[in-house]
Amino acid sequence: MPYGFLDIALTPGVVAAQARMGVDQHWQDFKGNRRFERFTEAEAAFIAERDSFYMATVSETGWPYVQHRGGPRGFLKLVDDRTLAFADYRGNLQYISTGNIGSDDKVSLILMDYARRARLKLFAHAEIVMPEDEPELARLVAPEGYRAKVERIFRLRLEAFDWNCPQHIIPRFTAEEVSAATRMMQERIAVLEAENAALKARLAGAAG
Ligand SMILES: Cc1cc2nc3c(=O)[nH]c(=O)nc-3n(C[C@H](O)[C@H](O)[C@H](O)COP(=O)(O)O)c2cc1C
Incomplete structure (x- = not known):
């Protein structure tokens, strides 16, 4: 199989x-x-569009721990067809994912596209890389214009991915997607508002 x-x-x-x-x-x-052990163009395009994902690590006591990660679209970088990387910050000072990976490098990610009702899940081995040890990787994962200090990099070596069916994914849209979809309407409203204001001013002028 x-x-x-x-x-x-x-x-x-x-x-x-x-x-x-x-x-x-x-x-x-x-x-x-x-088999799905190497990302193809379809996964690369999907990953490049994501602005968040969830990552589960395994604790020494066997508890799964899930953390949400967010950033600018494409902040999860595809280094090659089996490798992903993203920046980690000082955060909430708990270092749970970091600590867990220290004892067990197995992680599981789920990436959601709510608008298009698609989800990609994967198993990987995680490695913690210090930015000063791999400056090129540090440059790749650091979001442009983001001033927070990258404390470490999580590099993930893919074991296998799979696509889930779209069932039960309720479409949700980001503020950016809603704004793009309603832009024409907003432009039309702006024209009508200007026209309304001009008409009101003319009426006020005629009354006075
Ligand atoms: C200055 C600063 C910047 C952060 N930037 C991000 C970020 O871009 N994306 C993100 O998911 N979390 C960000 N965080 C949150 C932490 O990274 C997050 O709390 C931490 O990774 C939690 O890890 P843990 O649950 O494994 O302990 C930021 C936190 C701080 C203080």
């Missing part, structure tokens, strides 16, 4: 749960090829 994501996700417990539900054979018989 060339299905990279499931090769990782299908632990004995998961397979047992599938068996209890009578669907384990469905995956054993899977004939498709979803």
